Amino acid sequence: xxxxxxxxxxxxxxxxxxxxxxxxxxxxxxxxxxxxxxxxxxxxxxxxxxxxxxxxxxxxxxxxxxxxxxxxxxxxxxxxxxxxxxxxxxxxxxxxxxxxxxxxxxxxxxxxxxxxxxxxxxxxxxxxxxxxxxxxxxxxxxxxxxxxxxxxxxxxxxxxxxxxxxxxxxxxxxxxxxxxxxxxxxxxxxxxxxxxxxxxxxxxxxxxxxxxxxxxxxxxxxxxxxxxxxxxxxxxxxxxxxxxxxxxxxxxxxxxxxxxxxxxx
Amino acid sequence: xxxxxxxxxxxxxxxxxxxxxxxxxxxxxxxxxxxxxxxxxxxxxxxxxxxxxxxxxxxxxxxxxxxxxxxxxxxxxxxxxxxxxxxxxxxxxxxxxxxxxxxxxxxxxxxxxxxxxxxxxxxxxxxxxxxxxxxxxxxxxxxxxxxxxxxxxxxxxxxxxxxxxxxxxxxxxxxxxxxxxxxxxxxxxxxxxxxxxxxxxxxxxxxxxxxxxxxxxxxxxxxxxxxxxxxxxxxxxxxxxxxxxxxxxxxxxxxxxxxxxxxxxxxxxxxxxxxxxxxxxxxxxxxx
Numbered sequence: 001x002x003x004x005x006x007x008x009x010x011x012x013x014x015x016x017x018x019x020x021x022x023x024x025x026x027x028x029x030x031x032x033x034x035x036x037x038x039x040x041x042x043x044x045x046x047x048x049x050x051x052x053x054x055x056x057x058x059x060x061x062x063x064x065x066x067x068x069x070x071x072x073x074x075x076x077x078x079x080x081x082x083x084x085x086x087x088x089x090x091x092x093x094x095x096x097x098x099x100x101x102x103x104x105x106x107x108x109x110x111x112x113x114x115x116x117x118x119x120x121x122x123x124x125x126x127x128x129x130x131x132x133x134x135x136x137x138x139x140x141x142x143x144x145x146x147x148x149x150x151x152x153x154x155x156x157x158x159x160x161x162x163x164x165x166x167x168x169x170x171x172x173x174x175x176x177x178x179x180x181x182x183x184x185x186x187x188x189x190x191x192x193x194x195x196x197x198x199x200x201x202x203x204x205x206x207x208x209x210x211x212x213x214x215x216x217x218x219x220x221x222x223x224x225x226x227x228x229x230x231x232x233x234x235x236x237x238x239x240x241x242x243x244x245x246x247x248x249x250x251x252x253x254x255x256x257x258x259x260x261x262x263x264x265x
Numbered sequence: 266x267x268x269x270x271x272x273x274x275x276x277x278x279x280x281x282x283x284x285x286x287x288x289x290x291x292x293x294x295x296x297x298x299x300x301x302x303x304x305x306x307x308x309x310x311x312x313x314x315x316x317x318x319x320x321x322x323x324x325x326x327x328x329x330x331x332x333x334x335x336x337x338x339x340x341x342x343x344x345x346x347x348x349x350x351x352x353x354x355x356x357x358x359x360x361x362x363x364x365x366x367x368x369x370x371x372x373x374x375x376x377x378x379x380x381x382x383x384x385x386x387x388x389x390x391x392x393x394x395x396x397x398x399x400x401x402x403x404x405x406x407x408x409x410x411x412x413x414x415x416x417x418x419x420x421x422x423x424x425x426x427x428x429x430x431x432x433x434x435x436x437x438x439x440x441x442x443x444x445x446x447x448x449x450x451x452x453x454x455x456x457x458x459x460x461x462x463x464x465x466x467x468x469x470x471x472x473x474x475x476x477x478x479x480x481x482x483x484x485x486x487x488x489x490x491x492x493x494x495x496x497x498x499x500x501x502x503x504x505x506x507x508x509x510x511x512x513x514x515x516x517x518x519x520x521x522x523x524x525x526x527x528x529x530x531x532x533x534x535x536x537x538x539x540x541x542x543x544x545x546x547x548x549x550x551x552x553x
Contacts, residue, residue, distance in 0.1 A: 002348065002349065002352075003352055006345075006348075006349045006352075006353070006358055007357075007358060007361075010361045010362060011361060014361050014362060014365050014425065015361050015364060017364075017365070017373075017376055017380075017421075018364050018365075018367075018368075020376075020380075020386075021376060024379075030386060030389065031389075032384045032388070032389045032392070032400060033392050033393070033400075034389070034393075035393055036386070036389070036390065036393075074280060075280040075281060075284060078277045078278070078279075078280055078281070079277065079278060079280065081277055082274045082277035082278050082281075086271070086273075086274040086277075088271075089270075092540050094278075096533065096536045096537075096540070097285060098281060098284075098285065099532075099536075100288075100529050100532060100533070101284075101288045102474075102475050102478065102479075103474055103475070103478040103528045103529055103531075103532040104288070104292065104478070104482075104524075104525040104528055105478075105481075105482030105498070105499065105502075105521050105524050105525060105528075106482070107482060107484060107499050107502055107503070107521055108291065108292060108295050108482075108521035108522060108524070108525045109288060109291040109292070110291075111295060111298070111502075111506060111517065111518060111521060112290070112291030112292060112294035112295035112298070112518075112521075113287075113290075113291045113294065115294065115298070116290075116294060131287070134284065134287070135287070135288060135291075138284050142281065192366060192367065192369070195369055196370055196371070196485070198371060198485045198488075199484035199485065199488075199499065199503065203506075213369065213485075216371065216372070216375075217371075217488075217489075220375065220489070225379055228375060228379070229379075232368065232372045232375060232376065235367075235368060235369055235372050236364075236367040236372075239367055240367070
C-alpha cells in the first residue's frame with residue numbers, strides 16, 4: 001500500500017516532468033489555446049544539433065567538466081583518505097572548514113577571483129572557469145570520498161601494502177575497485193554541478209568561454225519550446241554519459257585479476 | 266593514537282589546503298575590492314550600501330523565498346523519508362528520485378515556466394477543457410512579485426536532495442535501538458526523542474545550511490523566473506557588478522562579502538555545537 005502511494009507520487013512528481021520534456025522535444029511547438037499536438041517530429045533536435053554554436057559549447061562544456069572532475073577526484077582521493085584513515089589534532093575542524101565553501105555565495109568567490117584571473121591571464125580562458133568551478137564541487141567530492149574510505153576501512157589497504165604492493169598498484173587493485181560506488185557519486189555530482197553553472201562561467205569566462213548554460217539563456221528568448229525541450233534533455237544526458245565514461249576508464253585502470261567486491265563491500 | 270600530523274598525512278592534505286587557500290583568497294579579495302575607493306581605503310561603501318532601498322527590498326524578498334523553500338523542502342523531504350525509507354533504498358524508486366538531480370536548476374526553472382506560465386501547457390490544457398475563458402484567468406505563478414515560480418522550482422529540486430541526503434541516515438539507524446525502547450516499554454515519542462532525533466539532527470542541520478545558503482545566493486533561477494524589482498541577492502549583486510558606476514561595483518563586493526561572513530559564521534557555530542554531540546555518538550560505535 002505504502003509502496004504504491006510512493007511510486008504514484010514519485011512518478012507523478014519526478015518521472016513525469018522528465019518524460020514531458022522528452023515527449024515535448026519530439027512534438028511540434030504547442031501554441032497556447034490549441035490542442036496539444038503529438039505528431040512525431042525530429043525538428044527540435046535538428047535545429048538544436050544544426051546550430052554550430054552548440055557543438056563548440058558542447059566541446060567546451062565537456063572539456064571543463066572533465067578537467068573539473070579530474071581535479072575533484074584527485075583532491076577527493078587524497079583528502080578523503082587522510083580524513084578517514086589518520087588521526088590528527090584539528091581533524092574535525094579541518095573537515096568543517098572544507099565544507100564551508102558550500103555556505104558562502106559562489107558569486108563572492110567568482111567576483112573575488114576575477115581581478116586576479118585577469119592579472120594571471122586566466123580570465124576569459126577555460127582554465128579560469130575550471131578553477132572557479134572547483135569552489136562549489138570540491139566540498140561534495142571530499143565528503144563523498146571520505147565516506148567511501150570510512151566504509152572501506154584501512155584493513156585491506158594495509159594488507160596490500162604488507163604484501164609488498166607499490167602505492168600505485170595498491171590504488172589500482174584495492175582502493176579504486178572498492179571505492180567505485182563513491183567515485184560514481186562524486187563524478188555524477190561534479191558533472192551536474194559544473195553543467196549548472198551559468199553565473200560563475202559568465203563572470204570568469206567573460207563571454208569568451210561559451211558553455212551550454214551560456215547559450216541556454218539566450219535560447220530562452222526563442223519561443224520554440226520543442227528546441228528548448230531538446231536542449232533541456234541534452235543537459236540531463238551529459239552526467240549519465242560522464243558516469244559511463246568513468247566506469248569504462250576505471251575498468252581499464254583496475255588491475256586485472258582482483259577479487260572485486262569480495263570481502264568488504 | 267598519533268595526535269600530530271605526520272609527513273604522509275600532510276602530503277595527502279596539500280591539495281585540500283590549496284583549495285581552502287583559493288577560497289579564502291577570493292573572500293579576502295572581495296573584501297579588498299569593497300573597501301578600495303578612488304583615494305585609498307574607505308568603509309563608505311558599506312555606509313551607502315545600507316542607504317540603498319534596493320538592498321532592503323532584496324533582503325526581504327530573498328529571505329522570504331529562502332526560508333519558505335528551505336523549510337518546506339526539509340519538512341516534505343523528511344516526511345517522505347520517514348514514511349517510505351524501508352523500501353526506497355535498493356529499488357527503482359531511488360532512481361526516480363535521482364531524475365530531478367540530473368537537470369540543472371535553470372533547466373528545471375524553464376520546465377516550470379513551460380508548465381505553469383500564463384501561456385504555459387497547463388493553462389492551455391485548462392482552456393481547451395473549457396475551464397478557462399482566457400489565459401489571463403490563469404494565476405500568475407511565474408515571474409510574479411511573490412516569487413511563487415522560484416519557490417516551486419526550488420521545492421521541486423531540493424525535496425529529492427533532502428530525501429537522498431537523509432536516506433542513508435535512516436537505513437543505517439540500528440534497528441536494535443528501536444527494539445530496546447520497545448522492550449523497556451517506551452513510547453513512539455520517546456523513541457523519536459532519544460534515538461531518531463539525535464541520529465538525524467546533524468544531517469538535518471547540514472542540509473538546512475546547504476539549502477539555505479544556496480537558495481539565498483543563487484543566481485540562475487531568480488534571473489530566469491524573477492521580476493525586475495525586488496531582486497534576489499545574487500541578481501542584485503550581478504546587476505551592481507556590471508553596473509555603470511564604480512560605487513555600484515563596490516556595492517556588489519560589499520554585499521557578497523557581508524553574506525559570506527554571516528553565512529560562514531552561522532555554519533561554523535552550528536557545526537561546532539553539533540561536533541560535540543557527533544563525537545559522543547562516534548565514541549559509542551565500533552572503530553573500523
